Amino acid sequence: MACYRVVLIPVDENWTPASPDDVPPQPPQPNERLLETEDFFSAVREAIQFNQQTWSERKGRWAVVCEVGCPGKTWPGLRICTPLRYKIASIWWPPGWEPNSPLDMPLCICRTHGTLQEDQLSYEQALATIQALNQQAMDRASTMWYVMLAVENEPVSRTISYDPAGLQTTVEIRRLHVAQPAGGGHGDCSHCPARSLDCSMVAPA
Structure with missing residues (x-):
């Protein structure tokens, strides 16, 4: 069973996401964890709800959904699943x-x-x-x-x-x-x- 993690990354205030589940072109390494679950859509909803907050409420952070333990192209040991x-x-x-x-x-x-x-x-x-x-x-x-x-x-x-x-x-x-x-x-x-x-x-x- 796949395990999905919602991680938080710092983003530039001038970056304009195309959607609430978008990801910056070169996302920095995640430094916080928001949620971990086997339910994929629960992770996506959690990330979107976080990203729909204002910049000050998010404190300059952005939520990204990734799969744990699966090699990705961007982060070692984490495969980025969003944007969908x-x-x-x-x-x-x-x-x-x-x-x-x-x-x-x-x-x-x-x-x-x-x-x-x-x-x-x-x-x-x-x-x-x-x-x-x-x-x-x-x-x-x-x-x-x-x-x-x-x-x-x-x-x-x-x-x-x-x-x-x-x-x-x-x-x-x-x-x-x-x-x-x-x-x-x-x-x-x-x-x-x-x-x-x-x-x-x-x-x-």
Whole structure:
């Protein structure tokens, strides 16, 4: 199980973050710890809540989410997970499941059917996209449903290889998390044929 830590770093007052979970281009070594948890989205929420404070309340510090014990590109022994970017993936509409809103996420997500959007999006862009797509799915009785995948910043691993023809191949492995946007629920599972079985859970973003 991955362990996530929210660390605090000093930042320049003139730095303008693009989002509440942004990270400076060359972040200095962390000197304080705010939280440590196995719940990824709990760590992200804690960091965002801290960063949304005023400069004086933060005392010139900024919160960053990282994974403990995983080598990163910036800090030894810590892999920087924020800022998050998002992708949209489609899943089969679960049998017997009925959404109450286009932001609902079923509990039985186990595998995506395919990636709709290869480009990484901001949270606001991803939210607007799934809201529009899922509203269409509800209106047209589609067999597909769309979910948000949160993509961590630094890869878990990165491999570069070269072949005799002089071509370079880079393979990056990144950890993804299915995110349930604020305002959404889990829909109605009362007619699910497998409702007596345990479901996987999606975490709120």
